Amino acid sequence: MPRKKLFEPLSVLPDPDAVKSVAAEQGFDRGITTDTQNAKIPNMKPLPTERRKPKRNRTGRDAQLNLKVTPACRTELEAVADKNNWGLGETLEHLLAYWKKTRID
Structure with a gap:
């Protein structure tokens, strides 16, 4: 018996104007573009360009000691x-x- 396909690939993409109108009706109209090459992700923070300083002090202590305490x-x-x-x-x-x-x- 052949397996059932859970998802069928879309042979035709939906009309971009129809997608825009449905998105606007649902409140998702900000930042929508049909230009997929130059699309920007809204509210995306830029990556930091400089590295943060490490929060730990380098002390030269390199032996580990595990203790059970209250x-x-x-x-x-x-x-x-x-x-x-x-x-x-x-x-x-x-x-x-x-x-x-x-x-x-």
Whole structure:
């Protein structure tokens, strides 16, 4: 048994004026053109020409450390980092240095 075709290709394109009038009736009349060679997409933003600066600081830290912490601990660590304008790795380094300096053996 032959397969049914879901879609039949259009042998004749619709009349451009008819398309324009239907589009105008439905409220899609702005920016419609029948000139497909020079058609512009409405509301299209131009691509940026210059690259954005990376948001991350290059610190030389390249070892990864994954930790399981409580949400409260993470919030506190991020608060310290944000307050001092540090990354999380730098914050950990400062906290370890402080701990070494103040601990009593």
